[in-house]
Amino acid sequence: MAGAILECPSCHAPLPDGLDVAPTIERCGACNTRLRVATFPAFFKPPPEAQPGQTAIEDGEATCFHHDQKRAVATCDACGKFLCQLCDVELPTGHFCTQCFEQGARKGKIAEVERSRARYDTVVLMLAVLGLLFWTVPLLPLGALIFGIVKRNAPPSLIHRSRVRLYVGMTLAVIEFIGGCAFWIAIWASNK
């Protein structure tokens, strides 16, 4: 049995060891909440021990870019720096130094750590649809159009969506803008 303890999500009381048999339907002994608990082999594994960077032993051996006393174990796939075990960020796609990892994560270049994306196509479409309500004021479609042009190369949604919404929104915005302008030109011409 590992040192880890499962607790009831409702009352935070530790769950008995009897719930190890996966998956069982039980009740929490403390609050009587009905639970279904499934445990997996990782629960019983002891936590992995931290591995300190290995010390460079021989002269001429490659050392870490940041720690000149530590032996290099990998190179950064982005910038090519030698990295010790401490500085190496290992991902399924490769090894990264902490700077490249942070930069890649911030710019969305490392897919494994990408955390969010804005759906600019939906914003453009919503602005264009909203512009239909206030079609006499062509500022809203103009905003949608400019926003669509600026963000046209932004990465689209990760799930099953194309750029159709963006193009539909921009087309609608162009039509609304032309319509709005024509309206004001017509009013100006009639008053003249």
Place this chain on the structure above:
Amino acid sequence: MLSKDPQFRKLKIRGAGLIGSASYWLAPDHLLIVTIDGYTERYRRIYFRDIQAIIIRRTSTWIWLTVALSALTIVAGILPMSTGEIEGLISGGIMVAGFGSGLAFNLIAGPTCSCRIVTAVQNRDLPHINRWRKANRLLEALQNEISRVQRPTPAASPEVPVEPISTASDQATA
């Protein structure tokens, strides 16, 4: 695009709330949770090797929803009948249909729950998995993947020093 990526398989478990929704995707080594709230898509990856346990907890929301929707349906049905006016009956009928369909949906969807994934460093409630049946479907889908990844590797046989085989001629010389 995940739907065209052969490495990802979308689970037929989809949750939606008032202001957002979530979809679940299985990759070879992780579960990808895509949450959409407004104009942002948020991604959460939970690696199968890290998952220690999944806990589904039954909640009482289902009972309270059933009671509340039943009461509203009854009230919406009785009040217009007492007035006897046609406008009241029509509006009452619309309300009964609304509350009644909500009640029917709640009864069909089944008991409510919360679903939590436990790893060594965090306990995370899964977004929009709030029905017992749906949570169990997710658990069944994940169990095979987690078991496959966490299957203990067969231990390497200890190295036994090999002794030279003595031949008949060696024995004769000895």
